[in-house]
Structure formats: structure tokens, C-alpha cells
Amino acid sequence: MLDGIYNRPNTMIERQKALQADPRPVHLKGPRRVLAIRLFSVGFTAGALGTVYGIYQLIRGKQQ
Numbered sequence: 282m283l284d285g286i287y288n289r290p291n292t293m294i295e296r297q298k299a300l301q302a303d304p305r306p307v308h309l310k311g312p313r314r315v316l317a318i319r320l321f322s323v324g325f326t327a328g329a330l331g332t333v334y335g336i337y338q339l340i341r342g343k344q345q
Contacts, residue, residue, distance in 0.1 A: 303310050
């Protein structure tokens with residue numbers, strides 16, 4: 282029943298060769314890494330724009 286878990290072939294050497302042969306930058310080599318980085322970038326941008334808008338509203342409110 283557990284034979285498929287502990288009697289698997291060791292494929293670490295092949296995976297390491299494939300990872301090192303990949304020409305992409307290190308932070309983009311993993312699976313779904315581009316998606317994670319893009320989601321972070323979108324969230325960071327939205328947060329930064331929200332902060333700037335909030336500061337603008339505070340400054341505009343004090344002038345009136």
C-alpha cells in the first residue's frame with residue numbers, strides 16, 4: 282500500500298540539471314512563480330495608489 286511512497290526512483294539529479302539549464306532568472310524558475318510575482322506586484326501597486334489617494338484626500342480636506 283505504501284510502496285509507491287518509499288520505493289520511488291531518485292530524480293533529484295535530473296531535476297537539478299533541468300533547473301540549472303533554465304535560462305530564466307532564479308526568482309522566476311519555480312512553478313507558478315511568475316503568477317505569484319505578478320499578483321504581488323498588482324497588490325503592491327494597488328496599495329501604494331490607495332495610500333497616495335488617501336494622503337491626497339487628507340491634504341485636500343484640510344484646505345477647504
